[in-house]
Amino acid sequence: MASGTLVIGEATEDGKLNPVVPELIGIGSRLGGRVTVALLGSGVEGLAREAAAFGASKVIVVDDAILKEYQGDSYVPIAERIAKEVDPAVIVMGQTMMGRDMAPRLAQRLGTAVAMDCVNFEMQGDKLVAERPCYGGSARARYTINGTPQIATVRAKAQEPAERDDSRQAEVVKQPAGVGEGDVRTRIVERRKEKAEGVRLEDAKVVVSGGRGLGGPEGFKPLEELADVLGGAVGASRAVCDLGWYPVANQVGLTGKVVTPDLYIAVGISGASQHMAGISSVKNIVSINKDADASIFKSSRWAVVGDWKEIVPAFTEKVRQLKASG
Amino acid sequence: MTVERVLLDGFETVEAPTPAVVTVSNELGEPRYPQLRQIMMAAKKEVKPWTLGEIGISVPEKRITLEALFVPETKVETEIIEGDTPREKGEKLAVRLREAKLI
Numbered sequence: 229m230a231s232g233t234l235v236i237g238e239a240t241e242d243g244k245l246n247p248v249v250p251e252l253i254g255i256g257s258r259l260g261g262r263v264t265v266a267l268l269g270s271g272v273e274g275l276a277r278e279a280a281a282f283g284a285s286k287v288i289v290v291d292d293a294i295l296k297e298y299q300g301d302s303y304v305p306i307a308e309r310i311a312k313e314v315d316p317a318v319i320v321m322g323q324t325m326m327g328r329d330m331a332p333r334l335a336q337r338l339g340t341a342v343a344m345d346c347v348n349f350e351m352q353g354d355k356l357v358a359e360r361p362c363y364g365g366s367a368r369a370r371y372t373i374n375g376t377p378q379i380a381t382v383r384a385k386a387q388e389p390a391e392r393d394d395s396r397q398a399e400v401v402k403q404p405a406g407v408g409e410g411d412v413r414t415r416i417v418e419r420r421k422e423k424a425e426g427v428r429l430e431d432a433k434v435v436v437s438g439g440r441g442l443g444g445p446e447g448f449k450p451l452e453e454l455a456d457v458l459g460g461a462v463g464a465s466r467a468v469c470d471l472g473w474y475p476v477a478n479q480v481g482l483t484g485k486v487v488t489p490d491l492y493i494a495v496g497i498s499g500a501s502q503h504m505a506g507i508s509s510v511k512n513i514v515s516i517n518k519d520a521d522a523s524i525f526k527s528s529r530w531a532v533v534g535d536w537k538e539i540v541p542a543f544t545e546k547v548r549q550l551k552a553s554g
Numbered sequence: 555m556t557v558e559r560v561l562l563d564g565f566e567t568v569e570a571p572t573p574a575v576v577t578v579s580n581e582l583g584e585p586r587y588p589q590l591r592q593i594m595m596a597a598k599k600e601v602k603p604w605t606l607g608e609i610g611i612s613v614p615e616k617r618i619t620l621e622a623l624f625v626p627e628t629k630v631e632t633e634i635i636e637g638d639t640p641r642e643k644g645e646k647l648a649v650r651l652r653e654a655k656l657i
């Protein structure tokens with residue numbers, strides 16, 4: 229009978245264990261039963277020990293140059309093969325570029341269903357109850373899956389990562405890819421990075437975001453300066469991205485990025501539900517807005533009513549001072 | 555077919571044979587808004603609904619069940635930073651965040 233959890237792990241582009249993997253292992257451990265981690269990629273063999281340290285009972289490694297980049301045609305058949313062999317009750321993976329593409333395809337191949345972008349899990353008997361935000365983050369839905377295995381993708385930072393303990397051991401099994409160039413129908417011709425300076429929005433502990441209230445692209449200069457002082461990253465509302473004031477890659481929200489900093493500072497942003505969807509799990513929101521009735525204040529821990537042009541420079545200066553004084 | 559795909563930190567160009575299924579993002583571009591004449595013409599076009607049976611599909615077994623739909627309780631107690639001037643508010647905000655150990 230199907231039992232335990234299969235985690236489809238992944239590496240970051242620079243070859244480290246993706247931080248979502250310990251979170252996935254944590255979910256598997258809490259659901260109960262064995263946790264098997266599948267690691268697919270190129271140069272990922274060394275990460276098996278880390279997966280073990282986070283509590284995997286078994287790690288299946290498929291390390292092959294063909295898996296250097298995620299391609300559905302190479303990854304999905306391997307995941308399918310491993311899933312059939314492991315026969316888990318639950319399969320989890322990150323809501324990452326890989327997870328988004330792989331999960332539905334894998335579910336189709338295994339004749340089951342997937343709940344995407346989940347933030348909470350619970351076992352009721354042998355049924356997985358997966359919870360996900362919906363309606364732009366303003367509501368939550370709980371699903372059960374009538375099929376085996378029950379598949380879910382998991383939003384990063386929604387769940388506590390498993391504790392690391394380097395004395396833990398796991399059975400590590402290496403498997404060949406079993407797919408060749410001829411099996412991969414898509415071809416990545418080119419990859420272009422947007423020069424991301426400083427901290428990545430998704431990893432930032434502090435995010436300073438600007439909206440239409442900035443009045444123009446030049447309004448982002450003081451925000452960049454503030455983010456710099458705070459060691460954070462700069463985000464933007466869709467309105468300003470659509471206006472071309474700031475790169476779309478920095479858009480926060482429903483159709484932008486979901487960010488989880490410790491502190492989010494919204495400047496000249498009204499607080500539309502689609503924007504809030506990107507910060508629904510942020511506890512400390514500061515908003516600076518000249519409209520005392522701006523809806524963003526309802527979700528803010530701290531509210532400053534006034535013109536950002538005067539408030540932000542004074543704030544930045546004071547932060548600098550406080551930081552200097554230790 | 556060649557497509558450009560949005561990544562977390564950039565773009566990639568991908569080639570795929572057709573037929574292919576492509577999902578699109580909001581960076582795709584401007585929607586094609588119909589002109590008034592086209593809207594008028596659309597009203598006259600026949601809309602023919604098909605049943606699943608007519609296109610040879612049987613209703614698939616339901617594989618996912620919505621068990622609950624609810625609004626999570628999020629109570630935020632908002633502190634309004636007061637001050638006589640905007641400058642004072644900005645400075646006070648910094649002090650508050652320092653007290654909360656956030657900066």
Ligand SMILES: Cc1cc2nc3c(=O)[nH]c(=O)nc-3n(C[C@H](O)[C@H](O)[C@H](O)COP(=O)(O)OP(=O)(O)OC[C@H]3O[C@@H](n4cnc5c(N)ncnc54)[C@H](O)[C@@H]3O)c2cc1C
Binds near residue numbers: 516519
């Ligand atoms: C399908 C869909 C998806 C969407 N996805 C997203 C998304 O991912 N992210 C997103 O952000 N939006 C998204 N939106 C758009 C969203 O609905 C809002 O239109 C957008 O978030 C508004 O951006 P804003 O707050 O910058 O602008 P506005 O709503 O125009 O707000 C500007 C604010 O600035 C304040 N202000 C003006 N001047 C000053 C000043 N001098 N000092 C201080 N405050 C000032 C104003 O009081 C106002 O509150 C989406 C919309 C749809 C329909």
